[in-house]
Amino acid sequence: MSVQSAVLGRTRYRDMTARHKEWVLGYAMLVPAFFFIVGLIVYPAAWAIYLSFTDKVIGQPEKFVGFDNYVWLSQWPNFGRMIWNTVLLAVVGVALKAFVGMTMALALNEQFIGRTVIRALLFMPWTVPAFVAGLIWRWMYDDQNGLFNWALLGMGLIDAPISWLGDVRYAMGAVMSVVVWKGFPFFAIAFLAGMQGIPSEQYEAAEVDGATSWQRFLYITLPGLRHVMLITCMLSLIWTANTFDLVYIMTRGGPSNATEVFTMLIYDQGIRNGRIGEASTAAMMAMPIFAGLIIILTRYLGDKDEERV
């Protein structure tokens, strides 16, 4: 840039109205965020969509194949089972997390000694890396040296070890239990925070009117938490539907295909076989559902902002 144009630029800026100056500054401040969003979200997402229409294999140039990958995926032998398992894990998992989280939040909302310590401890499962949690729980469920079988055998409740992760009757439940264990603290903390925002006068008035604790929960706590519940449930639904590491470590989708979820197909095709095109297609199949959830969530959050304004 020449000195002249620099001076001119400065002069022009000086001549602007205060409103224009704010406008320019505002956009200037947005530039870094814009590049980050384009670079880290838009570009990878667009690239993944493009790859899903190619036969891309690691280290080799890709060729456009149209909808071939989508046709291939729809004919995948366990496609239906995989989708069912994913939905089951996400929906039931989130419902259980919400239930356990609410129970914990209600308990921790009461005054008792050691409440702060327990609140801190409550967060622990949430902070444990999924990989570590998977290994720990795999050991606990282990049919040979696992904690649960050791305890049940010791108490004389069973005669032979139960194959928690190798029996179709228990495997999904075992995986689900870990998903819930790892995820409920998020719900509990969110609900607890939401409960702090409900005016205590409402409870006092209800108590004066003779409302039972169940009625207070039903008519004050639950309505007061409905926004928090919606947001936590939707976020958790997206996260849980994307669960991979726990399932992979605990069962690798077995026994047979009883716990196979669609993220495993993405991993197998993308990482183990280097078939990035097919892996992207598998990822894209879930995209409309997640996009729908995200749109609902953002619109809802937008509405809340407007309400506040």
Add this chain to the structure above:
Amino acid sequence: MPTTRIGTTLTRRGMTRRTLFKTAAVGLGAISLAPLLSACGMIPGMGGDKMTIWTDATFAPPSDDFQTEEINKWAKSKNVEVEITRETGDAVRQKLQAATESKQLPDVSQIDVGRFTAFYPAGIFIDHSELYAEFGKQWGGFYKPAERIATRDGKQWMLPYSIDSNMILYRKDILEAAGFKEPPKTWDELFDMAKKAQTPPNIYGVGFQFSKAGTDAEDTFYLMMHGYGGKIVNEDGKIANIKTPEMLAFLTRIKSSWDMGVYPPGVTGWDNAANNTALQDEKVIFIQNPASPLVWFRNNKPDMLPKIGVASTPGGPKGTFNTAYVRDGFAVLNTGNQKRMDLSKDLMRHLYSKPVYTGWINLAFPSPAVSGMEDLEIWKNPQRKGFLEAAKSGILAGHPGQPSQAYSEFANRAPMISAAARMAVDGWSPEQALDELAKTAEDVFSKYK
């Protein structure tokens, strides 16, 4: 020049617009440069003269430590700076994928047969024929399975370092107590012995995994398939007729073994370590595995070690087969930096030198890929000898064809275990399992036509 203040917060702090812009510009510059600066130091191939070497973490840490120490010694003698990373084979594979796509390859990577097969089409390996011939001459030649794996179009593209095999490991003491003096020669014998010698629920007969998490059993069932005359590919590497009476006989044998009740109920959920654990905890009689449990017994239960027998894989009506696969190998990667590629070749010479190679083999559990170490003391041990024999004559993945990307993808779906699990878990008939197996093969191989 008048000072314009922007916003209440800035006014309070007394920050001028110019200061704000300067700060923002410096901040943005730093943010933009950070990845670049980081990349120069972090991404292999961009760190100046520093060599990047990716190695595998194995089940024998002392051998890993020995190797790291030797690489460092070499680096010091050559006055070269090296960065050695040691991770699981899966992690190295993932890093190689990213490195291949971004064309930021390490100088040297340890690779096994799976990684070599997967990355060979990407053209990331240099022609190793000269080094291969040099080391072959030095060590009396590479074993046949190693040569077949490393060779494509008459040239060698990697350097095999070790060959591993899965053998039958069994409880000699239990079999002897049940009246069996010799290990089983056929699959029928193995299951019969297991049935007679087992005392469930304390000790079960056979610890083969019926779970995709336990890939040892993929190998076991693959060998059983060949023993029964089944095959997935022909000699040209193209898909064979899979729906044959031989394949059906093989699957029927798995199904009948399951119905005999010789497996612990949990095998449908076992991972790759569970069969080792079962033998180590004295809960099964037979497993099929590399030598790693022997290393474990030596270190943790030495009194049990003499009670463990090692035998060749049993045979079927059409023969007896053992596997051989390159567990450890090295490849100098095509980074385009001739100076560092020459240094990498020199490092290979160091790793294949007599004291280093024999020192490593003495600490590791697989067999060497070359024939010049057969007189080492460790092969006099009958428990280890079988592994060396298998290394010489074992069959490769994709037998009777050459290991290929197509077969590698097929094997990654654990098709044998899936068929076994279908019968054991889902109650499928052998015909149904065979049908699915054939469809899986067709689906994979159709992409490589």
